[in-house]
Amino acid sequence: MSACLETVWEAVTPDRVRKTLLDLLNIYSPSGKEEDVQLYLEGLLGRAGFAVERQEVEHGRYNLCLTMGKGEPRLYLVGHVDTVPAWDLEEFGPQEADGVVRGLGSADMKGGCAAMVEAWLALSEALPAEKLPSVGLLLVVGEEENGDGSATFLERCRPPWVVIGEPTGLAACCAHYGYLEAGFVTSGHRSHSSLPELGHNAVESMLRVLLHLGSDILFDRESSQIVYSIREMRSSRAGFVVPDRCETWIDLHLPPDMDPAAIQEAIRTIVADAGRSIAGLDLNVSFDFTSRGYTLDSGNPFLPVVRESYPTLGKQLRFDSFRSHSDGNLFFAAGSQPLILGPGSLETAHTPDEHVLFDDVVAAARIYAALCLRIGSLS
Numbered sequence: 449m450s451a452c453l454e455t456v457w458e459a460v461t462p463d464r465v466r467k468t469l470l471d472l473l474n475i476y477s478p479s480g481k482e483e484d485v486q487l488y489l490e491g492l493l494g495r496a497g498f499a500v501e502r503q504e505v506e507h508g509r510y511n512l513c514l515t516m517g518k519g520e521p522r523l524y525l526v527g528h529v530d531t532v533p534a535w536d537l538e539e540f541g542p543q544e545a546d547g548v549v550r551g552l553g554s555a556d557m558k559g560g561c562a563a564m565v566e567a568w569l570a571l572s573e574a575l576p577a578e579k580l581p582s583v584g585l586l587l588v589v590g591e592e593e594n595g596d597g598s599a600t601f602l603e604r605c606r607p608p609w610v611v612i613g614e615p616t617g618l619a620a621c622c623a624h625y626g627y628l629e630a631g632f633v634t635s636g637h638r639s640h641s642s643l644p645e646l647g648h649n650a651v652e653s654m655l656r657v658l659l660h661l662g663s664d665i666l667f668d669r670e671s672s673q674i675v676y677s678i679r680e681m682r683s684s685r686a687g688f689v690v691p692d693r694c695e696t697w698i699d700l701h702l703p704p705d706m707d708p709a710a711i712q713e714a715i716r717t718i719v720a721d722a723g724r725s726i727a728g729l730d731l732n733v734s735f736d737f738t739s740r741g742y743t744l745d746s747g748n749p750f751l752p753v754v755r756e757s758y759p760t761l762g763k764q765l766r767f768d769s770f771r772s773h774s775d776g777n778l779f780f781a782a783g784s785q786p787l788i789l790g791p792g793s794l795e796t797a798h799t800p801d802e803h804v805l806f807d808d809v810v811a812a813a814r815i816y817a818a819l820c821l822r823i824g825s826l827s
Contacts, residue, residue: 452579456817459570462810466544468492469562469809472529473542473551479530479593483508486529489565489587496569505600509589513601516572517582523609523823524584525568525816526598526775526786527561528591532798550803555792559804560613561587563791563812570817581824591775594737598775602782609749609823610784611816612776615792618808618815619768620754624780624788625675626702626741627773628711631695632657632719635730638684638692647690648728651683654694657731660722666714674711675701675771701771704741712738739777743769750787753822754815761811789815 477485490500490512503511515521531553534540540552549559568585584607588597634654639647658678661667667676677699683691702708712735723729744750758765770776772794776786791808 452575453818453821456570456574456821457814459574460566460810460813460817461570462806464569465562465566465810465813466806468565469549469554469559469806470542470544472558472562473540473549473554476534476540477530477553478533479590480509482530482589486510486512486587486589489529489561492565493568496572498572503600505589505597509597511589511597511601512585512587514568514585515583516568517580517824519582521582521584521607521824522826523581523611523820524586524607525564525820526586526588526610526612526779527557527564528588528597528775529558529561530589530592531556531558532592536800544806547806548803549806549809550801552802554804555615555794555802556797557613557615557790557792559792559809560615560790560812563809564613564816566810566813567816567820570813571820581820583820583824588775595775595778598778602778606782607784610776610779610786611750611819612774612779612786612788613790613812613816614770614772614774614776614788615790615794615797615804616768616770616788617766617793618763618789618791618811619766620750621768621770621788622744622748622750623704623769624741624743624774624776624786625704625769625771626706626708627737627739627777628700628702628708628735629737630698630700630715631734631736632698633732633734634694635732636690636692636694636728638686639690641688641690644690647692649690650694651691653726653729653731654681654696656726657719657722657729658696660725661715661718664718666711666718673703673706701773702741704743704769706741708738708740739773739781741777742780744785744787748785748787749823749826750819753819754789757815757818761814763811787819
């Protein structure tokens with residue numbers, strides 16, 4: 449390990465990481481309501497002497513962007529500050545015990561944001577101005593909805609390298625699944641619930657469509673590489689009637705090399721065949737959101753850094769493919785090369801048991817600092 453990196457790692461302060469993380473978790477910031485958490489981060493970084501730029505996404509919603517070093521940054525650390533809504537959680541704030549921090553957004557991804565902020569502070573404190581790497585820090589809104597924060601940033605800047613702190617359990621994800629959102633609407637004929645023979649039940653039609661779709665080899669969970677989940681279903685509500693409309697949304701996560709357009713066509717073919725066995729089927733299929741997966745070139749500059757850093761930190765290096773959707777898909781489509789790496793795990797994200805290992809948040813800060821030093825110094 450170089451003397452420069454050792455100095456930066458020593459500047460990473462666990463007590464400061466803990467305070468930043470707990471403060472972030474105490475601020476409720478679901479998508480669309482991120483201003484309070486952005487004000488906190490703007491104040492924290494501003495008091496540390498940084499010029500923090502607001503990038504307006506829409507009224508009252510903005511990204512925060514900072515840079516250091518000379519010239520255009522070669523690498524950006526990217527974290528999203530929004531979370532899913534609290535839904536049925538009685539409490540969303542942090543609880544810490546035995547080295548584990550729990551709370552809404554602890555894994556996805558306020559743990560990653562706290563680590564990125566700490567890496568930024570440690571770099572600036574440990575190095576003289578002339579040795580600062582050419583890197584940026586981007587704290588975005590809207591990732592849990594439509595990625596509008598990152599999309600706004602990409603309208604004006606497309607960095608060659610990006611690290612996104614999504615929860616990977618510190619695995620280095622140089623490959624990323626694609627994503628496809630499929631919407632299904634069945635239409636029927638409304639009648640009084642006691643006289644179903646006079647109507648056509650859109651819910652029954654939808655259930656038969658989903659069973660038909662799920663029986664296809666393309667969606668066989670034992671053999672298919674596609675990860676799919678029926679996320680939501682709802683019908684028309686008119687009170688004690690046979691429903692005349694049913695809507696369903698399905699999330700499909702596709703292996704990095706799978707073409708979403710081909711899967712769309714396959715789904716249309718499968719459900720078209722359903723009409724032969726489902727009497728009176730009136731079905732509309734749409735694909736409202738799609739993004740292709742990717743795999744980084746094996747010669748990318750992330751690999752030597754993580755291979756050198758993990759043994760020193762006492763961590764076991766694992767490589768994986770990121771199985772969810774993230775802003776990484778947007779950055780890759782725009783020409784950037786995104787590494788997905790952060791504390792916490794997808795297994796607990798968006799659940800009442802969401803948590804992150806505090807030691808992994810500190811380790812992530814040091815890994816991010818190492819990546820900044822190496823890649824931010826590339827010519």
